[in-house]
Amino acid sequence: MRPETLSIRRRIVPTNKHKVLVANRGEIAMRIIQACVSLGLDFVCIHTKADEASGHLALARSIGGPDCAYRVSSYHDANEILAVADHAGATAIHPGYGFFAEDFRFARRVAERSRSLIFIGPSWRIIRSLGDKINTKRLARSLSIPTVPGSDRPVYDELEAEEIAETLFAFQAEQGISNSVVLVKASAGGGGMGIEEIYDIDQFKTVYRRIRNYAKRQFHDEGVLIEQRIFDFNHLEVQIVADRTGKGIVHFGTRNCTIQSTGRQKRVEVAPGFRPGEVDYAFDAEKLLDDITGYSLAMAREVGYDNVGTWEWIVSPTGQPFLMEVNTRIQVENGVSAVISRVKGQDGVNLIAEQIRLGLGQPMGYDQTDITFAGVGIEYRIIAEDPANRFTPWVGRIDQFLAPTLPWAKLHTHIPLDAPYEIPTEYDPNLALAIVWGADLAEAKKRGVAYLDELTLSGADGAGLELKSNVRFLRDKTATILQF
Numbered sequence: 001m002r003p004e005t006l007s008i009r010r011r012i013v014p015t016n017k018h019k020v021l022v023a024n025r026g027e028i029a030m031r032i033i034q035a036c037v038s039l040g041l042d043f044v045c046i047h048t049k050a051d052e053a054s055g056h057l058a059l060a061r062s063i064g065g066p067d068c069a070y071r072v073s074s075y076h077d078a079n080e081i082l083a084v085a086d087h088a089g090a091t092a093i094h095p096g097y098g099f100f101a102e103d104f105r106f107a108r109r110v111a112e113r114s115r116s117l118i119f120i121g122p123s124w125r126i127i128r129s130l131g132d133k134i135n136t137k138r139l140a141r142s143l144s145i146p147t148v149p150g151s152d153r154p155v156y157d158e159l160e161a162e163e164i165a166e167t168l169f170a171f172q173a174e175q176g177i178s179n180s181v182v183l184v185k186a187s188a189g190g191g192g193m194g195i196e197e198i199y200d201i202d203q204f205k206t207v208y209r210r211i212r213n214y215a216k217r218q219f220h221d222e223g224v225l226i227e228q229r230i231f232d233f234n235h236l237e238v239q240i241v242a243d244r245t246g247k248g249i250v251h252f253g254t255r256n257c258t259i260q261s262t263g264r265q266k267r268v269e270v271a272p273g274f275r276p277g278e279v280d281y282a283f284d285a286e287k288l289l290d291d292i293t294g295y296s297l298a299m300a301r302e303v304g305y306d307n308v309g310t311w312e313w314i315v316s317p318t319g320q321p322f323l324m325e326v327n328t329r330i331q332v333e334n335g336v337s338a339v340i341s342r343v344k345g346q347d348g349v350n351l352i353a354e355q356i357r358l359g360l361g362q363p364m365g366y367d368q369t370d371i372t373f374a375g376v377g378i379e380y381r382i383i384a385e386d387p388a389n390r391f392t393p394w395v396g397r398i399d400q401f402l403a404p405t406l407p408w409a410k411l412h413t414h415i416p417l418d419a420p421y422e423i424p425t426e427y428d429p430n431l432a433l434a435i436v437w438g439a440d441l442a443e444a445k446k447r448g449v450a451y452l453d454e455l456t457l458s459g460a461d462g463a464g465l466e467l468k469s470n471v472r473f474l475r476d477k478t479a480t481i482l483q484f
Contacts, residue, residue, distance in 0.1 A: 018360055019044060020120065021085045022060075024096030025075060026414040027433060028332075029056035032094050035353040037063060044088040046072045046081065050424035055414035075099050078106055085117060092118035092360060101329040104128035120359040122307045122328045129303060130326040134187065134225075140323050143302060145295045148230065148314070148322045154187035154223025158208060164226045165204050172228060175318065181229035184208055186215035188223060197229060230322070233314040234258045234484055235266075236273040236289075238296040239337045240311060241354055241364075246304030248364040251297055252337045252351065253373050254289050259477045261391040267470065268477055269333035269379040270444075271340045275482050278441045282484070283319025292321050299326075308334075308355045317484065330355055332433065335412065336379035339437045342372045376444040378436050378481065380452065380474045382413075384429035384459075387473040393429045394468040396461030397422050403434070404454040408447055410435045420459075431457070431469070441482060448478045 019042040022032045029045060033056065036043040045060040047069060060069045070088065072080040076099060085093060093110055100106040107124035110117045121127070130136050137152040149171055155161045165182050172180040179199070184207050186194030194214050196207050208224060216222045239252040254273030257266045273292075274285040296311035310327040334351040341349040343366055358364065384394040398421040403411045413432035415421050423429050436451050438444030452475045459467035 018042070018091045018118075019089055020356065021081070021088065021090040021093045021117075022046070022056075022096070023075070023081050023093050024099060024101075025051055025427070026054060026056055026430065027412045028096040028330075030059050030414060031352050031412060032096060032356070033059055033063065035350060035356055038350065038353055039357055041356070044068050044070065044084065044090055046070050046075070046084055048072060048074065048426070050426045053416065053419075053421055055416060058416070078109065082110070082113070082117075086115060090117065092120055092356075094120040094356065094359075095329070097329050097331060102127055102131055102327070104131060118360060120307070120356055121330075122305060122309060126303055126305060127328045130309075130328050133325055136326055137323075139302070140295075140299060143295075143298055145299060146320065146322050148227055148324060150183075150227030151225050154221070155226060156222055156224075158205065161208055161224060161226055162201070162204050165198070166201055168226065168228045169201055175316065175320075177231075179231075181231070183225075183227045183229050184211050185225040185227065186211055186219060186221075186223070187225045188215060188219035188221040194218065230314055230316060232317055234273075235260070235324075236292060236313045236315055236321075237331075237333075238293050238311040238313070239334070239351070240296055240300050240305060240309045241351065241358070242300060242305045242307060242309075243358045243364045244306050244361050246306045247301075248367070249297060249300050249305060250364070250366075250368045250371060251293050252341050252349070252371065254293065255333055255337055256482055257333065259481070261385075261387070263391060265391070266333070267381050267383075268474060268481065269336050269381075270481050271336045271377045272373065273482075274484075275376065275441045279482050279484075281319070282317065285319070288315060288319050288321060295321075295323065299323075307359050308351065315484075332381070333379050335410070335433065335435050336377040339377040339410070339435055340373050340375055342374060344370045345372070347374070375437055375439050376441045378438075378444050378448045378478070380434045380436075380448070381430065381470075382432040382434060382455075382457070382474070383470050384423055384431055384467065385470050386468040387470050391470070394461065395423055395425055395429065396459050396465075396467060398431070398457070398459040398467065400456055400458045401431070402456035403432070404451060406447075406451065408437045409451050445478050445481060448481075449475055452478075 022029050022045040047057045070084045095101040104124040104127040107119040110119045137147045140147045168182050181197050184196050198207050212222045235257045237255040242249040256270045256273040259268035276285040292313050312324045313321050315321050338349045338351045386392045401415050436447045
């Protein structure tokens with residue numbers, strides 16, 4: 001594998017000088033810093049007291065010196081971040097993922113303040129529009145794009161709600177689903193609040209009234225959503241990249257993110273999303289991939305999408321796709337899409353660098369016909385957690401973290417490889433992303449197992465108990481990658 005930025009660097013150095021504030025931490029902050037360097041851009045980063053030992057701070061200081069890093073009390077404090085931007089003379093802000101990445105109010109404030117900055121991400125209007133799941137579903141349906149069956153607006157009438165539920169039970173019966181489930185959700189809820197499952201239409205009125213009353217009491221809005229609960233699905237994604245004109249829109253393939261924790265958190269991502277020819281499916285997998293890619297592009301064009309984004313899909317065992325949501329940001333798994341992508345025949349695509357230069361207004365410089373794909377990529381999220389205990393986070397000290405250096409693998413980590421590291425309790429215990437590439441699925445799986453077997457990861461908690469990680473879980477799951 002060649003260095004990520006090698007093939008693109010020569011043609012994408014911006015003509016205008018910018019300084020990018022990296023408003024994030026850890027692995028993604030390091031990759032943003034590296035992308036800025038590859039583009040010839042200045043940067044400044046932030047860190048908290050808890051992240052004094054983080055690799056992103058060490059990297060920033062090693063490249064830009066002590067004056068390129070500012071300590072803040074929180075990555076969630078917009079006032080502090082903007083104060084740093086002003087003091088450092090930043091012209092743009094990259095939010096990474098998480099924190100402010102999909103906060104349209106922050107993006108709007110960045111763009112419309114008296115000393116305006118460039119928000120490296122979609123425009124705030126697009127973030128606002130597609131961040132609303134009901135609006136996204138309504139827009140998709142207007143374009144004849146399939147969505148999770150159910151209501152696309154809050155329902156306030158009990159008879160209408162019951163009719164929708166009956167339709168969903170009938171739909172599931174047509175699909176041959178023996179244990180049908182319908183979700184009744186408070187439309188103004190969030191975080192799993194105000195959701196109940198029903199297994200029979202006779203339960204509906206009682207549950208509907210209970211959720212409606214709960215919604216009124218908790219959210220001051222009686223609106224209820226009724227949706228089908230889909231089990232045994234595959235989770236696929238389409239990577240979209242666009243320029244600021246909203247017209248130059250391309251895709252960088254598909255990903256499969258079905259291997260997850262019990263809490264539906266992604267643990268293994270694979271590109272492409274299916275591998276017909278190496279794995280047998282009960283449907284036309286190639287057509288399915290073409291369909292969801294086409295749907296995603298159509299929707300992106302409709303809204304004039306103008307940066308990176310991911311269209312998230314669930315696929316039923318019979319090969320029916322349903323659009324779940326749109327993530328208006330760079331995602332953790334961007335690297336696994338990059339590793340199989342080629343632009344004008346050259347490898348080394350860096351989607352974070354593309355996001356930055358396009359976000360700063362540079363022309364795309366290629367179209368869909370220039371993008372090709374080769375091989376299979378696997379991304380492992382290496383996390384300090386206990387998969388045997390519902391993936392409970394582990395807290396303690398990393399004493400040793402050694403990864404093999406191989407031409408077909410890349411490791412992204414903020415963990416120092418030459419000194420002990422205390423995992424901050426303030427953040428998720430994510431340790432690293434390991435990305436491997438193979439010419440085909442069989443080779444990628446073989447290499448993935450070999451990489452994980454050569455990994456050395458040890459440590460202890462405050463009681464002296466041995467570090468717990470998900471490495472064994474990742475290794476075991478490699479055998480079933482892309483199988484439905």
